[in-house]
Amino acid sequence: MRQIVNALGRALPEYIEGYGIVRPFNGAFAxxxxxxxxxxxxxxxxxxxxxxxDSLEMVFKRIPVTDGMTLSFHHHLRNGDHVVNMVLAVAAKLGLKNLKVALSSVFPVHAPMVDHMQAGVVTGLDTNYMSGSVAAAISRGVLAQPVILRTHGGRARAIECGQLKIDVAFIAxxxxxxxxNLNGISGPAACGSLGYAYPDAEYADWVVAVTDHLVEYPLTPVSIPxxxxxxxxxxxxIGDPQGIVSGTTQITRDPVGLKIAETTAKVIQAAGLIKDGFSFQTGAGGASLAAAHYVRQMMEKAGVTGSFVLGGITGYMVEMLAKGLFRRLIDVQGFDLAAVRSLAENxxxxxxxxxxxxxxxNNGCAVNKLDAVVLGATEFDIDFNVNVVTGSDGVIMGGSxxxxxxxxxxxxxxxVANLLRGRLPVIMDKVLTATTPGETVDVLVTERGVAVNPRRTDLKEKLAAAGLPLRDAIELKALAEKIAGVPNKIATDERIIAVIEYRDGTIIDVVRKV
Amino acid sequence: MRQIVNALGRALPEYIEGYGIVRPFNGAFAxxxxxxxxxxxxxxxxxxxxxxxDSLEMVFKRIPVTDGMTLSFHHHLRNGDHVVNMVLAVAAKLGLKNLKVALSSVFPVHAPMVDHMQAGVVTGLDTNYMSGSVAAAISRGVLAQPVILRTHGGRARAIECGQLKIDVAFIAxxxxxxxxNLNGISGPAACGSLGYAYPDAEYADWVVAVTDHLVEYPLTPVSIPxxxxxxxxxxxxIGDPQGIVSGTTQITRDPVGLKIAETTAKVIQAAGLIKDGFSFQTGAGGASLAAAHYVRQMMEKAGVTGSFVLGGITGYMVEMLAKGLFRRLIDVQGFDLAAVRSLAENxxxxxxxxxxxxxxxNNGCAVNKLDAVVLGATEFDIDFNVNVVTGSDGVIMGGSxxxxxxxxxxxxxxxVANLLRGRLPVIMDKVLTATTPGETVDVLVTERGVAVNPRRTDLKEKLAAAGLPLRDAIELKALAEKIAGVPNKIATDERIIAVIEYRDGTIIDVVRKV
Structure with missing residues (x-):
């Protein structure tokens, strides 16, 4: 097979069996x-x-679901989800083969899917994130076809643009x-927003709602009509509340994490963003929450009112909304009970x-209106490319x-990243798996210094003026290697086990079997 | 041209210039x-x-809007709308020709459109209802092509199914x-629901929002994203509040109207519908409101809680929601300030x-869940077909x-109808223009008796048991003719000035020039 090289220098085949023709990544906005x-x-x-x-089985027969179809699911029930396993058990019972599962994220609870993969019931997977035994089994090569890894926005695009064609969407x-009419704000398995299921409901050939809480017509509010x-x-x-939402999410107590978080907030301040109309996205992890906490203190001190917080919503963001620090929460996914309640009430x-x-x-998504976002990395390279797909051992353990x-x-x-992850440097010459291209990453914050993307001379000047501890990415890499040594290269074979689509549908990288 | 005959016996050409191939009406559910x-x-x-x-003109040039395009508009600003006239003035100024206007309803305020029709700027019209000088001018034959008259649901269908292809939607x-992000609940021209613009926004090639009230991002709630x-x-x-919403809508004081309204409520009761979960639609006119008032009294007396009120919403429905008589209002259009406020708050x-x-x-619209609807008629025939398009003079003065x-x-x-309209019988052998097919009409209530569609023997038995004054439609017709005489037949020529699409896209009738 002839190879092509994409804009990040990644060698890709022109055609990937089980995926199709490869359109190489050509720049984030090209x-x-x-x-x-x-x-x-x-x-x-x-x-x-x-x-x-009366039953899922009846629906399978009425539609009918046949070999080779694509069945889609959302991940709002997270590690408490019962629906994916329930539906695939029916598929197996009915003797179906070669199904493709399009599940927005895969959790440890989805372990039974491995059996279905081994039995040939499921032979394709399309997801934005995976963890647990499905991820491990795919890394071992359980699927003949590569898994397709997309971004949350990329999955919506692929569905709306007809590249991920869904035969049947099963919506928990x-x-x-x-x-x-469906929503996620009440019932025993309340999960809050149903945002990841919207494109499935709009574009699937068949839509099947699976519920354990049927109420009088008409339900309000309507998330899916x-x-x-x-x-x-x-x-x-449909799910176990214990696995769906956490009670509360806590700010990290790790001193290194807190230091990175504080520096992150200072970067945002130095960039001149702490002013009325500020908009922000951060993750739900303890370190991200800590960054939000320092940002909040700055906002309070400066007396500014932010515009919106975006993305996955936690109780901490709910509190900031309630206290008037931000005017809106834009919620595609709720992480805790406070987020579910707030969506229902506010x-x-x-x-x-x-x-x-x-x-x-489309005509403009919400991330386009963000001032600042704080993100993690499992690997980071001197060109600012980020890997959040594979671990240092080359095994898939996440996704964009x-x-x-x-x-x-x-x-x-x-x-944000600790310079070392376990005993290995996080920063290197080339990330094993490119997930997010360096041209879209402006700043790396570590406990040993802050690196600014050379494209952003404007930002570098501001951060320098604010006295932030700036270093070149190459320096940070050298520092990490001085402590932990140069990591061994991962040996991979030729077999492609995952295709990583950038949000626009081009291929930014592939994952090869270790 | 060969003629075909549809399921209501209406003779239609096989092909209509300016419309296309005629698919004859074949039954309401066929x-x-x-x-x-x-x-x-x-x-x-x-x-x-x-x-x-910066301006509409700039948008016309950027898109660019060219001769022959279809421009769409909603009618939520009713007789206070400034946007249609504003946009068409720009089109005229730029010398555009042969535009088709797809405006969900046409009001007297849209009179300047007649000039644009005479000048050839606008040569096609697609609407669900029209009144004022545009309707009069079209009845006189100002347009070479027939106007296409649809239902509110049929317009949504035609847009979603690609039969009404919109090049540019201008959304007030x-x-x-x-x-x-757009909504209708605040601003100087607040009109409440923007429901009729939803399909336009979803399926037009270009969508242009025209506003006089720009607020900070992100606007909530989002009606159009x-x-x-x-x-x-x-x-x-964008509009004159005086013409957009009325202050309050009043129940009729006309004793004949009140009698018809009371009988109507008794029909609903006799049909066994006044029970928990009752759902209801009625118009915003004084007689319809009176029917709602009698229904409400029955509900209060029986202590029942209804499910929902549907359609155009008035303060009277808002009050019933607030008092707990119904659990929901499903609002596609608000008629008064109380409806606007309630949509914003409840x-x-x-x-x-x-x-x-x-x-x-689609997979099921809200009218499918209705128990009872009360509707008007300008003509009614012994097969229960209804005309709400043309007056007794054959001139267009409404729409479905x-x-x-x-x-x-x-x-x-x-x-519901008075037996006489002006000095002419409302009930006849054949309505001049068939709008709503008799198979979907169950009961006619007049001040002189109630006729039940012979298809509904079940209903007839119930109404008889309740002592309602039942009469055959033919009897009612005879009664009307005894008072007012047999009306003269309207003389029309061959020229078709309007094509009346049933909600499913088949042709139920045409209007010929008087």
Whole structure:
């Protein structure tokens, strides 16, 4: 197979079996759409027709679900999800083969999928993030076809643009009415926003709601409307609340993490962003929350009112909204009970779909309006490229999620990382797997100094003026290697186990079997 | 031209110049969709790009708007609308010709459109209702091509199914942010729901928001999202509040109207519908409100809680929601200030698009869930067909709006009419213009008796048991003719000035020039 080289210098085959023709990554903003939106078949539902189905099996037969179809799922029930396993068990029971699973993120709870992969029930996977035994099994090569790893915005784009064609979307619905209006804010498995399921509901050929909480028509608010739902199946339980939402998320107590967080806040301040209208995204981890905490103190001190917080929402953001530090929360996913309650009660807490959040191919997604985003990294390189897909051992242990999307959209993108991860340097010449391109990353904050992307001379001047401890990325790399030595190169074979799509649908990298 | 005859016995040409091939009406539930959804071109909006345009003229040039395009508009600003006239004035100034206007309803304020029609700027019109000088001019034959008259649900269907292809949607937006999130609940021209603009925003090739109230990003709630809006133009005023919403809508004091209203409520009661979960639609006119008032008294007496009120919303419905008589309002259009305020404040007051309200071609619209609807008629015939398009003189003075949609969806469809309209019988052998087919109409209530559609023997038995004054439609017709005589037949020529599409896209009738 002839190889091509993309804009990050990654060698790729021209064609990947099980994926198709490779369009090489060509720069974060270079690829323009040249297609029309996915156009599913138009439906008709006569007055009096009933959408309630007795069982998943009945729905499989009515549609009918056949070999080779793509079944999609959202991940809002996270590690408490019962629906994916339930649906795939029916598929296995009915003897279906060669199904492709399009699940926005894969969690440890989805371990039974490995058996279905081994049995040939599931032979394809399309996801934005994966962890647990499915990720491990795929890294070992359980799937003949490579898994397709997308970003949260890229998945929405792929669905809307017809590149990820969904035959049947199974939508876990914490609350539903009998005509298919769905939301996530109440019911025993309440999860908050259903944002990642919006594109599936809009563009799948068939939409099946799976619920354990059927209420009187009409349900309000409507996250997914009746006009797109074909069937409703009631089951005993769609998910385990313990695994769906955490009680509260805590700010880190690790002194190194706190130092990095404080420096991060100072970077945001030095960039001149702590002013009225400030908009912000950060993760739900303890270190990210710590950064939010320092930013909040600065906002309070300066008396500024921010515009919005975006992305995955935690109780900490809910508190900032309630205290008037920000005017809005834009919520594509809630992480804790406080986020679920706030979405239900506060009209300034907006629920949006993955397309609104982060798709690069529409009339403007919310990440485009971000001032600052704070992101993590498992590897970082001197060209500012980030790896959040593979660990230092080359095994898949994550995925972009909204990483590349927010990085591309925000005015200032900050990656935070300890210089060492375990006993290995985080910073290197070339990340093993490129996930987020360096041109969209502005600043690296470590406990030993701050590196600014050479493209951002404007920002570098501001941070220098503010007295931040600036270093070249190459210096930071040398510092890390001085402590931990130069890591051995990972040996991989030729077999591609994952294709990493950048948010615009070009291929930024592939993962080869270790 | 060979003629064909549709299921109501109406003779139609096989092909109508300016419309296309005629698909004859074949029964209200007989036509199934056989197409995919309209698939507009996918867009990209880079971070930092600005959507604000200095003027409509600039937007016309940037898109660019060219001869022969279809420009769409919603009618939520009713007789206070400034936007249609503003946009067409720019089109005229730029020398554009042969534009088609797709405006969900035409009001007297749109009179300047007649000049644009005479000048050849506008040569096509697609609407659901029209009144004022545009309707009069079209009846006189100002347009070479026939106007296409649709239902509210049918317009949504035609847009979603690609039969009404919109090049540019101009959306009058009472409030907008700088990235194109729009709603109708605040601003000087607040009109409430923007439901009729939803399909336009979703499927037009270009979407231009026109606003006089630009607020900080992000606007909540979002009726039309940023992901679909290309440009935002700020103008001095999008509409005159006096013409947009009425202060309050009053119940009729006419004793005949009150009698009909009371009988109507008794029909609903006798049909066994006054029980928990009752759902209801009625118009905003004084007689319809009176029917709602009698229904309300029955509900209060029986202590029942209704499910929802649907359609155009008035202060009277708002009051019933506030008092707990209904659990929800499903609002595609607000008629008065109370409706606007309630939509802004009450989470049980839902805003929905025209597709959710009434499109026959999706996975189930809200009219399908209606128990009872009360509708008007300008003519009614012994086969229960209704005319709401032409007056007794054959001149266009209305349109279906949601008439045919609600009639098709509701369990019990009641048409109310005085036996005489002016000095002419309302009931006749054949309505001049068939708008809503008799198979979807169950009961006619007049001041001289109640006629039940012979198809509904079940209903007839119930109404008889309740002691309602039942009469055959033929008897009522005879009664009317005894008072007023047999009206002269209207003389029309061959020229077709309007094509009346049933909600499913088949042709139920045409209007010929008087």
């Amino acid at each position: 690829t323009l759409p040249a297609m029309t939106r996915q156009a599913p078949k138009v439906k008709r539902m006569q007055p009096g027709e009933c959408k309630l189905a 619905a914490p609350t539903a009415d009998d005509y298919g 009746q006009t797109r739902v074909d069937y409703i199946v009631t089951v005993e339980s 009209p300034n807490h907006m629920e949006v779909g993955a397309d609104f959040y982060a798709s690069p191919f 999620g909204g990483h590349s999307d927010a990085a591309a959209g925000a005015k200032v993108t900050i990656v | 036509t199934l969709p056989a197409m995919t959804r309209q698939a507009p071109k996918v867009k990209r909006m880079q971070p930092g790009e600005c959507k604000l345009a 937006a009472p409030t907008a942010d700088d990235y194109g 940023q992901t679909r809006v290309d440009y935002i133009v700020t103008v001095e005023s 989470p049980n007051h839902m805003e929905v698009g025209a597709d959710f309200y009434a499109s026959p071609f 709006g949601g008439h045919s949609d609600a009639a098709a969806g509701a369990k019990v469809t009641i048409v």
